[in-house]
Amino acid sequence: MERILIRAADSAVSEIRIGPDVLGQNLLPMGQARRRVAIVSQPSVNPVAMRIASILEDEGLECAIRLLPDREAAKTLQVAEDCFLWMNELALTRSDTLIAVGGGAATDVGGFIGATYLRGIETVLVPTTMLGAVDAAIGGKTAVNIGGKNLAGVFSHPARVLVATDILEELPIELLIEGTAEAVKAGFIADEGLIELYEEHGLKAPITDVVIRAVRVKAGVVNEDFTERGRRAILNYGHTVGHAIEHVTKIPHGHAVAIGMVAAGAASAAVAGFSEAPRQQRLIEQLGLPVIAPAADPEEIRAAMKLDKKRDESGLRMVLLESFGKPVVMTVDPTTVHAALSAVGIE
Ligand SMILES: NC(=O)c1ccc[n+]([C@@H]2O[C@H](COP(=O)([O-])OP(=O)(O)OC[C@H]3O[C@@H](n4cnc5c(N)ncnc54)[C@H](O)[C@@H]3O)[C@@H](O)[C@H]2O)c1
Ligand SMILES: [Zn+2]
Known part of the structure; x- marks a missing residue:
């Protein structure tokens, strides 16, 4: 497994893990007393979301999965609000975690939701397209579309990005x-x-x-x-x-x-x-x-x-x-x- 760090003001803010085996044990960062994990995913990669949930449940965490609309239809304020309300129902706190699984559309809106819910909760991105893996999920740009592409969003690095190259092999x-x-x-x-x-x-x-x-x-x-x-x-x-x-x-x-x-x-x-x-x-x-x-x-x-x-x-x-x-x-x-x-x- 390869680890690449993103740094801000000389301390690491984000760890990118790349390899065929990154969705195994310890996929979430240490040191956070989380109890719940909310997972948003594209329909095409729901099995990946389920695999992640099952690993985390074995570690004693409560997981819930929500499917996003496919492609750009996910990148709207309405979808973000629906996710916020769902996260309210899950009673997520600032010490819990959001995971976004899918192509760039899912990681863009997932990154936005994670960066803004409760003013920012720990966010982990799992890009499943080549474009997501080398571009959209890397660099901390999050966005939704409002009358134009990517017109509302924030710069916010995910705590971790997991690039499972075994998934990319099957694209x-x-x-x-x-x-x-x-x-x-x-x-x-x-x-x-x-x-x-x-x-x-x-x-x-x-x-x-x-x-x-x-x-x-x-x-x-x-x-x-x-x-x-x-x-x-x-x-x-x-x-x-x-x-x-x-x-x-x-x-x-x-x-x-x-x-x-x-x-x-x-x-x-x-x-x-x-x-x-x-x-x-x-x-x-x-x-x-x-x-x-x-x-x-x-x-x-x-x-x-x-x-x-x-x-x-x-x-x-x-x-x-x-x-x-x-x-x-x-x-x-x-x-x-x-x-x-x-x-x-x-x-
Ligand atoms: N934040 C950034 O810096 C940045 C950079 C580049 C692009 N982007 C954004 O990324 C988006 C485009 O990303 P994209 O091309 O990944 O599009 P996408 O997320 O719309 O995914 C394309 C299609 O691939 C499917 N898919 C995802 N993973 C799959 C898999 N493993 N196997 C089969 N199908 C799979 C999806 O369901 C979807 O139908 C755009 O919204 C763009 O604005 C963001
Ligand atoms: Zn581009």
Whole structure:
């Protein structure tokens, strides 16, 4: 089992455990006099929630499971309120624990519920999708959607994240590919070894190894910049163009990020001296991810890019690469944006 720590003000606030066997004994942190555990879970992984409940009941804890609506339907204030009322009925106290099991939608809303119920109770996340394991459950961002994605939430680290890679081994291929886009992104911005692992094995790359490497990258960046004022921006590599394409064409997030990374690679080649754009594109294709955007109106994509959070007064800012592992955040001019979009078939 691999342990990765998230630190704030030099003390560890969150422990991420990764391995095929992390849902065994002692899955909850020591030192808390808890009696009850509330578990929220997606329907698809209810057996995992039941497995966790059974282990904890054997240890003498009272457990209750509540199924969330699937996918984004879970990320609403109404679902959060329903969970709060259920937790009232369970008579949870500040020394009890909430566990959220599922993909990023479940861990986002679960993290929000845990961070706010009784002003914050101990929260443990069990991501069960690749995207959840390498991205959504790592870094302490929690949210629900209110008239726009992730518009209400808090930064709050879970006490522990348990990434059971035996569960990820069984993922349907589409969910594996979706999350692989974020895992390989971690390689492009900070870990050439991860790129080589994927180049050698493609989608069959050993899951425990790739998750450990990708989580190390994200945790390292978060440790330097918890509330996203500076360096954390590099995690948005591929996301400026990616979000715009996702917004306009409604393709899955991982696909949009893959196309966004190809676009960012072209912009990097144009203005940051990046010479590995063809190698990056080859790997993205090898992983079953798209490199060309679906047909879309370029003006609509440009307009969507201007709405991007990363824009400031000086213009559109993009994360670019000087080389693999050397990201830079740059303000880009219209010619560079044109090169980026044209590389993915938008002109
Ligand atoms: N907090 C963050 O920093 C952060 C980062 C990235 C993404 N996100 C959020 O994550 C969400 C997307 O995450 P996601 O792609 O995991 O989506 P998701 O949670 O909607 O899960 C996708 C589907 O996979 C199913 N599923 C989950 N585990 C499974 C398993 N082991 N086997 C088979 N099916 C399984 C779910 O039931 C669901 O139908 C979005 O809401 C996004 O905003 C958050
Ligand atoms: Zn993303």
